[in-house]
Amino acid sequence: MNILSLSWKNIINKPLSMLLSLLLLALGTGLISILLLVTTQIEDKFEKNQAGVDLIIGAKGSPLQLVLSSMYHIDNPTGNINLNEFEAMMGTHLGRRYIKQAIPISSGDSHKGHRIIGTTQAYPTLYKAELAEGKIWENKFEVTIGSVVAERLEMKIGDTFFSAHGVGGEGDMHEDKPMTVVGIMKPTGSVIDQLLLTGVETVWSVHEEEGVPVDSANREVTAMLIFCRNKFGVLTIPNFVNKQTKMMAASPAMETARLYELTGNGVDVLRILAIIIIVVSGLSIFISLFSSLKERQYELALMRVMGATPLRLFVLVILEGLILAILGYLIGIGLSHLAMYLLETSLEESYQYDFSSSLFLNEEWYLLAGALVLGFIAALIPAIRASRTDISTTLTSNR
């Protein structure tokens, strides 16, 4: 028996009166925690997947859509650009001066929900992808697949499959030319884990079979990932491309910043809502402690008779507040990680990324500190009142 176990027993003795406070606190902390988990993970992945790409050049349309489709592989592709036109741009004075490297991205086909990307070997190098087994594709119709693809579709080296038209996974099959898995990459934690990579020529050949002969005049790609030599290039190239060509240049950094701004408002509203719920839960802890003190007045006086100092009664009530805060916090964090666990699959499908429910953020420690402060403040007035229990008056008036 000690003060801590007495506080604990006081709480579980009247579980119903504390339930509301607990649930409110759990709801508030859970909501904040899940917001933190989702936004940090999305921002993390977005940042990781940018991999230093300065610009994306693709067909005219929505720059945000271009970035989402060619870099994060979420949205539909905007359309194609003619490779000759791109090379002409590269050949200009500006192109030669400012563009260091360009990696082609040719998308539009998929296999069981995972996108097939025609590109060059610079693309896996960009994400520091290493081979787990096999090799990087060399010939047409050879593919090297990401770790998640290999795991989820249970594919191994030597497997063959037919690609499907469209990125959604429900289009017609290109049933004449099977593709062969020649390599599997190690997990990188980036979008590349979710992709099947092959040469640009493979994509061209697939579509050639459909009756569209591809020659040097009409070779197309979906987008080009551009690395500039300096910041000046990042500013000048878009201006030039957007005005002088049929193509469009978009900055991943700017577009994702715009995206955060759009979704940020919603996140802010939820965050404010969560804070309001937490404040109300603090109020609820205060009220339930305060009213339980009324009932326990005689008990407290009795403890004074048995030798408890006012400080001990103060600590007793403060501990009750802190225990409630910790419990509410634990339930909230448990709920948010459980929700993340349940959301993982659907988030992965819509974002093409791994999400982790077991990740524990530093911010969640701050949340614990916040909950403890809340519990302390909510218990402060009841605790002071408990410590001032007048033994004689209470004992004579409450017979």
Added chain:
Amino acid sequence: MLITNNLSFTYQSANAAMTFPDINCQSGEHWLLLGQSGSGKTTLLHLLGGLLRPKNGVVRIGNTEIQNLKPAALDKFRGKNIGIIFQKPHFVTALTVEENMQLAQYLVNEKQDKNRIKSLLESLNMGHKLHAKTSELSEGEKQRVSIARALINRPEVILADEPTSALDDKNCEEVLKLLETQAKEQNAILLIVTHDNRLKDHFKNQINL
């Protein structure tokens, strides 16, 4: 030894000071403090138990003049040396009988001795209620447990405020007998404050207020 000298007390709401006759109880003696309602007997009991501080005068228990103790020291002294039994027994409702007894030991930093708790309760015929919640006990049982709690730290003085007035004749007699035997066993002073005439014949030492 429990000695008072020139004891007086004034409630904030009242003008006149209440004065009390001097008391001199030696170790092992049993006393009855008789008085009608409003005669100030509960006030005197609270003064003796260190629950109230006197306006004037001295309360000495053993070698300690308790009116001079600092608040925290008085709390500790009371928990250790004075066992108080109230008319209506109250407990910490969240705890079992055993835990209530442990709490009494814990609050004065005594070792939490489950064997002593068990044997004390058994001597009061309450051994089987060790793990019961106090709310499940009958009034007579509650009074017995509150006696056990008052005795657990082997106090020098046992103060009982109307311990029998809520009990029927049979329980009254039993509780009285228990108080006397337990006090005798520990050689403690037993001082019962009451207006219950059933007790008059039991005690030769009596103070009238």
